[in-house]
Amino acid sequence: MEQYDFLIVGGGIFGIYAALFLRxxxxxVLLVEKEKVLLKKASIVNQARLHSGYHYPRSVATARMSDDNKARFTADHQDFINFEFEKYYAIDRFGSFTDAAQFERFCAFIGIPCEPVERHPYFNYHRLEALYKTVEYTFDPILIAEYYRQRLYEASPEVTPRLFTEVVNAAADGDQWQVGLKALESGKLETVKARQVINATYAGSNAINRLFGVRDIDLMHEISEMAFVNSPQVRDIGLTIMDGPFGSIMPYGKSGLLSLSSVAYTHHKVSYDNLPTFDCQQVNTNCRPDFTDICNFCPAKPASNYRKMLGQIRHYFTDKVEFQYFTSMFTVKSKLKASYIDDGRPTEISVLHENPKFYCIFAGKINSIYEIEKVVSL
Ligand SMILES: Cc1cc2nc3c(=O)[nH]c(=O)nc-3n(C[C@H](O)[C@H](O)[C@H](O)COP(=O)(O)OP(=O)(O)OC[C@H]3O[C@@H](n4cnc5c(N)ncnc54)[C@H](O)[C@@H]3O)c2cc1C
Structure with missing residues (x-):
C-alpha cells in the first residue's frame, strides 16, 4: 500500500499550490483530481480581479485579507498580471447599497487610493453618481493555470497527480487515513495511506467531507457565466459598478478580451443545499451533487445571458463605446452561506479532524492560495 504524508483532493489552483508548497x-504528496485535466473549473472561470479591497465595502475583513496577499501574489505571478489598464470604480445613481461619501470613507479606512474623476469621454455621467480612478489589476487565469500545470509536472514524481480518479471511501486508521481510490478510466481500485488530508475541491467540498465522516461547511452554489467581449475603445479600461445588482467589465488578464459579469445575470441557477444540486443534473447524469462535471463542456448548461449583461453595462458608457461578444465560460461558483449578507469572500481553512488531520480549504479569492501555509502542521 502506497504511503503519503499528504493526500490532496482537488486539482484546482488551491490544491496544486498546496501540493507544491508541501513538496x-x-x-x-498525492494529488487526486476527478477530471481528466487539471484547472478547468473556478480557477479559470472567474473575473480575474486581483482583489485590492474595493469590491468589499460591506466586508472590511475580506477587504483587508485581499490586501494581505496581494503583494506576494503579484510578485510571484508578475508575468501573468495585467498592470497596463485603467481601473475605475463607480457608484450607480440608482439602487446602490453605498454612495459616493461612504465609498470614499471606506477606501480611506482601508488605505486604498480612489481619485474622483469629474470628466471622462467614455463614461455616461447621467447614470453615475461618482466615478473613481483606482489601482487594481487583473491576473491571467489561463497563463497561471499553464504555469502551475508545468510546475506540478516538474515536481513529479515527488508530487504525483492522479487524474480522472475518484475517492470512493475513507476511514481513520490509527494516526493515518486509509483511502480507497478508483481510476475512472480502467475501474481499477487502490488503497493508499496518508498522514494528513487536504480537501481543496471548492464546489465539491461537502461531498469529500462526508466521505471522510467530517462535518459539512455551510455553502450555497450558483451556476455562473463569465462573458467575454471585445471593445476597440475600452480595451484597456476596467469598470466596476458599486454596490448592488450591477456589473463589472475588465481585461481578462493579458488575453486582449474583456470579462463581463453582472450580479443580476451571471448567476443562472442557485442551490442552497450544501451539495451543489441543480435541475440540469437530471439531463447530464454524469454530473451529480456529490460529483459535479465541468459546466463549460456540459450539453445542459444554461443559454447565455450575454445580451442582458451587455445591455446592462452599456448604460454606464457613452455611445462612442462599442462591444462585440466573443464567448462565455460557465462553472459552479460556491459561497459560504455566512457571507450572504456582507457579500464577503473570505478564504476559510477549517481543521475538521484531528489525528489524523483533515483540512478543508474553502477559497474565496485566488490571491489567498498562501493561507494554507499558516495553518498546516507538518
Ligand atoms: C464566476 C466566478 C468569478 C470569480 N471571480 C474572482 C475574481 O475576480 N478574483 C478572485 O480572486 N477570485 C474569483 N473567484 C473565486 C476563485 O475563482 C475561487 O476562489 C478559486 O478559483 C477556487 O479555486 P479552487 O482550486 O479551490 O477550486 P477549483 O478551481 O474549482 O478546483 C477544484 C478542483 O477540485 C476538483 N474536484 C471536485 N470534486 C472532486 C472530487 N470529489 N474528487 C476529486 N477532485 C474533485 C474539481 O474537478 C476541480 O478541478 C471567482 C469565482 C467564480 C466562480
Whole structure:
C-alpha cells in the first residue's frame, strides 16, 4: 500500500499550490483530481480581479485579507498580471447599497487610493453618481493555470497527480487515513495511506467531507457565466459598478478580451443545499451533487445571458463605446452561506479532524492560495 504524508483532493489552483508548497517542505504528496485535466473549473472561470479591497465595502475583513496577499501574489505571478489598464470604480445613481461619501470613507479606512474623476469621454455621467480612478489589476487565469500545470509536472514524481480518479471511501486508521481510490478510466481500485488530508475541491467540498465522516461547511452554489467581449475603445479600461445588482467589465488578464459579469445575470441557477444540486443534473447524469462535471463542456448548461449583461453595462458608457461578444465560460461558483449578507469572500481553512488531520480549504479569492501555509502542521 502506497504511503503519503499528504493526500490532496482537488486539482484546482488551491490544491496544486498546496501540493507544491508541501513538496517544498519535503513532504510526499498525492494529488487526486476527478477530471481528466487539471484547472478547468473556478480557477479559470472567474473575473480575474486581483482583489485590492474595493469590491468589499460591506466586508472590511475580506477587504483587508485581499490586501494581505496581494503583494506576494503579484510578485510571484508578475508575468501573468495585467498592470497596463485603467481601473475605475463607480457608484450607480440608482439602487446602490453605498454612495459616493461612504465609498470614499471606506477606501480611506482601508488605505486604498480612489481619485474622483469629474470628466471622462467614455463614461455616461447621467447614470453615475461618482466615478473613481483606482489601482487594481487583473491576473491571467489561463497563463497561471499553464504555469502551475508545468510546475506540478516538474515536481513529479515527488508530487504525483492522479487524474480522472475518484475517492470512493475513507476511514481513520490509527494516526493515518486509509483511502480507497478508483481510476475512472480502467475501474481499477487502490488503497493508499496518508498522514494528513487536504480537501481543496471548492464546489465539491461537502461531498469529500462526508466521505471522510467530517462535518459539512455551510455553502450555497450558483451556476455562473463569465462573458467575454471585445471593445476597440475600452480595451484597456476596467469598470466596476458599486454596490448592488450591477456589473463589472475588465481585461481578462493579458488575453486582449474583456470579462463581463453582472450580479443580476451571471448567476443562472442557485442551490442552497450544501451539495451543489441543480435541475440540469437530471439531463447530464454524469454530473451529480456529490460529483459535479465541468459546466463549460456540459450539453445542459444554461443559454447565455450575454445580451442582458451587455445591455446592462452599456448604460454606464457613452455611445462612442462599442462591444462585440466573443464567448462565455460557465462553472459552479460556491459561497459560504455566512457571507450572504456582507457579500464577503473570505478564504476559510477549517481543521475538521484531528489525528489524523483533515483540512478543508474553502477559497474565496485566488490571491489567498498562501493561507494554507499558516495553518498546516507538518
Ligand atoms: C464566476 C466566478 C468569478 C470569480 N471571480 C474572482 C475574481 O475576480 N478574483 C478572485 O480572486 N477570485 C474569483 N473567484 C473565486 C476563485 O475563482 C475561487 O476562489 C478559486 O478559483 C477556487 O479555486 P479552487 O482550486 O479551490 O477550486 P477549483 O478551481 O474549482 O478546483 C477544484 C478542483 O477540485 C476538483 N474536484 C471536485 N470534486 C472532486 C472530487 N470529489 N474528487 C476529486 N477532485 C474533485 C474539481 O474537478 C476541480 O478541478 C471567482 C469565482 C467564480 C466562480
Amino acid at each position: 517544498g517542505q519535503g513532504q510526499r
